[in-house]
Amino acid sequence: MQIDYIEINAEIRTQQQLFEHIAHIWYRLEYISDQEAFIVDLKARESEQSTGFIDGFAIPHGKGATVLRPGVLYLKLTNPLTWETMDGQAITEVFSLAIPTDNSEKVHLQNLALISRKLVNQDFRTKIKAATTVEDLQALFINI
Amino acid sequence: MKILAITSCAAGIAHTYMAAESIEVKAKELGHEIKVETQGTIGKENELTAKEIKAADLIIIAAEVHVELDRFIGKRVYITDTKLAIANPEQLIANAHAEATVYTVKGAQAGDITLGKTQSSVIKHLMNGISYMMPMVIAAGLLLAIANVFAFSADDTGKITQWGWDVETSFGLMMSKMFAVGQVGFKLMIPLFAGFVAVSIADRPALAPAMIGAYLINDPEFLGTEAGAGFLGAIVIGFFVGYLVKYLKKIPWPKIVQPLVPIMIIPLIATFIVFIVSFYLIGPPISIAMKGLYDGMTYITDTYTAAPFIVGAIFGAAIGFDLGGPVNKTALIVGTAIFTDTVSRFGIEGANFIPGTATQAAISVAPLGAWLATILYKKYYASNEKVLGNNAAAMGMVGISEGAIPFAASKPLVYIPANVIGSAVAGGLVSVFGLKFYGGIGSPLGTFIGYIGEQPIPYLTWIFCVMSGVVVTALLIGVGLKISQKKQAKLDEELVKVEE
Numbered sequence: 001m002q003i004d005y006i007e008i009n010a011e012i013r014t015q016q017q018l019f020e021h022i023a024h025i026w027y028r029l030e031y032i033s034d035q036e037a038f039i040v041d042l043k044a045r046e047s048e049q050s051t052g053f054i055d056g057f058a059i060p061h062g063k064g065a066t067v068l069r070p071g072v073l074y075l076k077l078t079n080p081l082t083w084e085t086m087d088g089q090a091i092t093e094v095f096s097l098a099i100p101t102d103n104s105e106k107v108h109l110q111n112l113a114l115i116s117r118k119l120v121n122q123d124f125r126t127k128i129k130a131a132t133t134v135e136d137l138q139a140l141f142i143n144i
Numbered sequence: 145m146k147i148l149a150i151t152s153c154a155a156g157i158a159h160t161y162m163a164a165e166s167i168e169v170k171a172k173e174l175g176h177e178i179k180v181e182t183q184g185t186i187g188k189e190n191e192l193t194a195k196e197i198k199a200a201d202l203i204i205i206a207a208e209v210h211v212e213l214d215r216f217i218g219k220r221v222y223i224t225d226t227k228l229a230i231a232n233p234e235q236l237i238a239n240a241h242a243e244a245t246v247y248t249v250k251g252a253q254a255g256d257i258t259l260g261k262t263q264s265s266v267i268k269h270l271m272n273g274i275s276y277m278m279p280m281v282i283a284a285g286l287l288l289a290i291a292n293v294f295a296f297s298a299d300d301t302g303k304i305t306q307w308g309w310d311v312e313t314s315f316g317l318m319m320s321k322m323f324a325v326g327q328v329g330f331k332l333m334i335p336l337f338a339g340f341v342a343v344s345i346a347d348r349p350a351l352a353p354a355m356i357g358a359y360l361i362n363d364p365e366f367l368g369t370e371a372g373a374g375f376l377g378a379i380v381i382g383f384f385v386g387y388l389v390k391y392l393k394k395i396p397w398p399k400i401v402q403p404l405v406p407i408m409i410i411p412l413i414a415t416f417i418v419f420i421v422s423f424y425l426i427g428p429p430i431s432i433a434m435k436g437l438y439d440g441m442t443y444i445t446d447t448y449t450a451a452p453f454i455v456g457a458i459f460g461a462a463i464g465f466d467l468g469g470p471v472n473k474t475a476l477i478v479g480t481a482i483f484t485d486t487v488s489r490f491g492i493e494g495a496n497f498i499p500g501t502a503t504q505a506a507i508s509v510a511p512l513g514a515w516l517a518t519i520l521y522k523k524y525y526a527s528n529e530k531v532l533g534n535n536a537a538a539m540g541m542v543g544i545s546e547g548a549i550p551f552a553a554s555k556p557l558v559y560i561p562a563n564v565i566g567s568a569v570a571g572g573l574v575s576v577f578g579l580k581f582y583g584g585i586g587s588p589l590g591t592f593i594g595y596i597g598e599q600p601i602p603y604l605t606w607i608f609c610v611m612s613g614v615v616v617t618a619l620l621i622g623v624g625l626k627i628s629q630k631k632q633a634k635l636d637e638e639l640v641k642v643e644e
Contacts, residue, residue, distance in 0.1 A: 045154065045155055048154055048208070049154075049159075049208065049225075049227060051158065051159075053162075053230070054231070059158045059159075059162075061155055061157060061158050062155075063155040063156070063157070063185070086227075086230070086231040097155075097157055097158055099155055099156070099157050099185060103185050103186055103187065106186060109157065109184075109185060109186045110186065112157050112158070113157060113160070113161040113182070113184060113186065114161075116157065116158045116159070116160070116161035116162045116165075117161045117162065117164065117165035118165075119162060120162050120165040120166045120169065120230070121165075121169075
């Protein structure tokens, strides 16, 4: 599958910064129409239940009316970021999803579901963590 | 083991699928058969079929959002969130295996009728009041009933000649005091009821004003009327205070007094308002209306011999209709209200027992009828339905109508008429025999746990009435199942013909 955006060496120090960064990317790529609204969506989801996973992974996602089309991006952080995770580890691997309120783009939504499923696989997570270049990462995602 | 699962999360994308994958992988690893339905933003995927559900040993629901469970009636179901499914699926499966319970729904849908659950907030508030009042009704009612037994002096032929106790003897004194204790309970239960109706609406600050208000509105001396406003008055006060306090809580009080608002300011203001309202506005008219209502009811009961049967049957029928749904709850509330109200108004001698006793007699008819039908008509039932039958029997024996819900939900056209008619029979019969239910558990056991007063052989009469209803229900279920099977067979036949 195709992932919509990949960034390595992302310099992020706080959760707020991460959310702003993600919102900015989606806005620039025209996946969302309103950065502020999307940050609110991300925070709302996070406050319901942390999206922190294990092995340094987190899946912050936002669902809202200002999301124009579904997308998934990947960020590799340069510094571990404190996050409420299931194993207590700080995070370095961020998958973030933008989810529209209507579900018309089934194929793309299927992709988001697929990547979510794949993340449960430990082998896949190890490979993602080990990958250091955008090309390596792209190769991993293509094979999903 | 055959395991089925449903996963669903708030956003309907990430955790739904992570949980699904996680459960699938781990269950396979542990050697189970597994299928996971995902209910995400894309909609239902990998949907569970009726056949799979029938064959499943265990259902796991891992969801943050509401998942419709009606298709799992009678199955072992374990409900949790997606978090555990993702973090530790092995633990989840172990927990589910150990702690899953057979799903017997509150709130199944059968056509347009909601069974066993009521959405109405009015009913919810009333039921809160009743649930707090019930222990007091039972404790007071039983003590009063026992004392009452020793108040009758009979002559040699068994004819009652006199009512009262010989307070010169220590036993007579004790009984007369015990009767008084029961009366205290009956006096307190109306404020208690109104208090917890109000608490259900607006929480703690509403308790004091509602209790005081309900007491006032039932004190003829205070109101300067002939009688108090009774249970109806208590309902009015409960709701009035509840919503008044709810409103008062919304006022943006200055920060400095805020700590005092719930414990002092709101109770003080609300109590003052409830005093004005009960004394000047609603007390006297309700009091007059209630007196008229009860005089009318007594007149009808005394004048027409068929009246007790009809009233009892109507209340019984309402109990059997939706098994804990709004009609059932309304009948229970009205039955209880008429009993407690007439007791506090006219004393235990003048109390109207009919509606309350009829509802209690009818309460176990539907579940016990369903159970009896699974015994009598084995061939129409699958093995898991027989288990449900035993479950219904246990629930019926302690007076929980909801035990019949799985049956009524599966074939409403068969069960609901049978439940209604059987329950009406039980309600009507207890009224004809003049049985008096003072409190306790309405079921065949009720006669030993609660006190069913003043019949020569009240125990047997009570059991006879309830069981007559149960038998009628079971027989009608049998007839209904036979008809529905014939119809099905005919449909199948036609289908075969069409295919040919």
